[in-house]
Amino acid sequence: MSTQTHTPVLERVVLRAAEPEDYPAIREIYAQPKAYTYTMQMPFPSKQMWQQRLAQVSTSRFILLACLEELPIGNIGLMVSERPRQRHMATVGMGVHDSYAGQGIGELLMRAALDIADNWLNLSRVELTVFADNDRAIRLYERMGFETEGLLRRFAFREGELVDAQIMARLT
Numbered sequence: 497m498s499t500q501t502h503t504p505v506l507e508r509v510v511l512r513a514a515e516p517e518d519y520p521a522i523r524e525i526y527a528q529p530k531a532y533t534y535t536m537q538m539p540f541p542s543k544q545m546w547q548q549r550l551a552q553v554s555t556s557r558f559i560l561l562a563c564l565e566e567l568p569i570g571n572i573g574l575m576v577s578e579r580p581r582q583r584h585m586a587t588v589g590m591g592v593h594d595s596y597a598g599q600g601i602g603e604l605l606m607r608a609a610l611d612i613a614d615n616w617l618n619l620s621r622v623e624l625t626v627f628a629d630n631d632r633a634i635r636l637y638e639r640m641g642f643e644t645e646g647l648l649r650r651f652a653f654r655e656g657e658l659v660d661a662q663i664m665a666r667l668t
C-alpha cells in the first residue's frame with residue numbers, strides 16, 4: 497500500500513497574462529453554468545467572441561489567468577478607465593471554472609489584480625458589480641477590502657427573471 501500525498505490545487509496554480517491563443521480555455525470557463533449565471537456572460541459562449549476579445553490589445557486592460565498544469569481554470573480582468581478624469585480607477589471582473597470554485601482561485605486572482613492596481617498603476621479606486629445573491633463572491637470581495645456602495649435593482653435578466661446586483665468598490 498503506497499501513501500500518496502495530494503497537493504492542494506492552489507499550490508499548483510500558476511498566474512500569467514492571457515494570450516490571444518487562450519481563447520478556447522477562457523470560453524470553456526464561461527461555458528460553465530455557475531460562471532455564466534453569476535457573471536454577465538451568456539450561456540453557450542462562442543470561441544469567435546473570445547478570440548476577438550483577446551485579440552484586442554489595450555494598454556488599459558490587464559487579463560490574468562490562473563493555470564493548473566498550463567490549463568486556464570480562472571481569469572480576472574482589470575480595466576483601467578480611459579476617461580481622462582477617471583484614470584485613477586478601474587473595473588474588475590472575473591470567472592472561475594465551476595470545477596475549481598471555492599478553492600481559493602478567485603482570491604489568488606483578486607490579490608494579483610489588486611497588486612497591479614496598487615503597486616504598478618497607482619489606482620485609488622477599483623470597482624465591480626456582483627449579483628446580490630452571489631454570497632460567496634461578496635464575502636471574497638469584502639475580505640479584499642471592497643465595500644458595497646449601492647444596490648442596482650432589477651439589474652439584469654437571468655434565468656427568466658430580473659435580479660439585483662451590488663456595486664462594490666475598494667478605495668485606497
